[in-house]
Amino acid sequence: MTANPLFVGLDTSDLGTAQAIARAVAPHVGGLKLGLQFFTAQGPEGVRRMADLGLPIFLDLKLHDIPNTVAGALHSLAGLGLYMVNVHAGGGLAMMQAARAACSPGTKLIAVTVLTSLDADDLTGVGVGDGPAAQVARLAELTREAGLDGVVCSPHEVATLSAEWPEGEFVVPGIRPAGAALGDQKRVMTPAQALAAGATMLVIGRPITDAADPAAAAAAIAASL
Numbered sequence: 396m397t398a399n400p401l402f403v404g405l406d407t408s409d410l411g412t413a414q415a416i417a418r419a420v421a422p423h424v425g426g427l428k429l430g431l432q433f434f435t436a437q438g439p440e441g442v443r444r445m446a447d448l449g450l451p452i453f454l455d456l457k458l459h460d461i462p463n464t465v466a467g468a469l470h471s472l473a474g475l476g477l478y479m480v481n482v483h484a485g486g487g488l489a490m491m492q493a494a495r496a497a498c499s500p501g502t503k504l505i506a507v508t509v510l511t512s513l514d515a516d517d518l519t520g521v522g523v524g525d526g527p528a529a530q531v532a533r534l535a536e537l538t539r540e541a542g543l544d545g546v547v548c549s550p551h552e553v554a555t556l557s558a559e560w561p562e563g564e565f566v567v568p569g570i571r572p573a574g575a576a577l578g579d580q581k582r583v584m585t586p587a588q589a590l591a592a593g594a595t596m597l598v599i600g601r602p603i604t605d606a607a608d609p610a611a612a613a614a615a616i617a618a619s620l
C-alpha cells in the first residue's frame with residue numbers, strides 16, 4: 396500500500412480537467428486512478444501527461460477478453476510505468492494467468508470481483524443466485540490461484556477477504572462519505588469504515604471530483620481516515 400491509501404478516480408474525457416483536479420488534490424491523495432472514459436479519449440499519451448504530475452497511476456481498464464488479447468493489451472501498456480492495472484476475474488483462470496505473465500514486473504495486477512454497482516438482484520439477473528459475498532469469495536480465490544496481487548471488491552466483502560489473504564491488495568471503490576449521493580453505487584460504506592474493514596486502497600471519484608472544492612473534499616476525506 397502507498398503511504399496514503401486514497402486514490403482519486405478521474406472520470407473525465409478532458410485532459411485539462413483531469414490535470415487541474417489532480418494538481419488541486421495532490422497534497423491529500425496517494426495516487427490517481429484513470430479509467431475507461433479518460434483512456435478512450437486521451438490514450439497512452441494522456442496517461443503519460445498525467446504521470447508527469449509525479450503521483451502513482453492506477454490505470455483501471457478492467458480488461459476482460461480471451462487470454463491472448465488481454466496479454467497483448469498488457470504488453471501494449473508496458474513502458475507507461477503504471478503503479479497498478481486491473482482485469483475482470485470473471486475472465487477466468489487462464490486469462491488471469493496470461494495477464495500475470497504479460498504484466499510488467501513493477502506494476503501491481505489486480506482483478507475486479509463483483510462491481511460495486513451490482514446488488515444481489517443484479518447478480519440473479521446474470522445467473523448468479525447466491526449473492527455478492529459468495530461470488531466475490533469465489534472470484535478472489537481464483538485471482539489468488541492465478542498469482543495476482545489482489546482484488547477490487549466492495550467494502551462489504553473486504554473484512555472476510557483480507558483476513559484470509561493477509562498479503563493481498565484490497566482496492567475498494569463504492570466509497571461514500573456520510574450523506575453523499577450514491578449515484579450508481581449500491582454496495583457502499585464511508586472511507587473510514589472501508590479502511591477499518593481492511594481496504595489497502597480507497598478509490599473515490601465523484602465525492603471529490605463533483606465537489607465545489609475538490610481539494611477541500613479530498614482533505615476532509617483524508618482527515619477522516
Ligand SMILES: O=C(O)c1cc(=O)[nH]c(=O)n1[C@@H]1O[C@H](COP(=O)(O)O)[C@@H](O)[C@H]1O
Nearest residue numbers: 404430455509510511547568598599600601
Ligand atoms: O475497478 C474500479 O476501480 C471499480 C470497480 C468497481 O467495482 N466499482 C467502481 O466504482 N470502480 C471504479 O471506481 C470509481 C468510483 O467512482 P465514484 O463512484 O465516482 O466514487 C469509478 O471510476 C469506477 O469505474
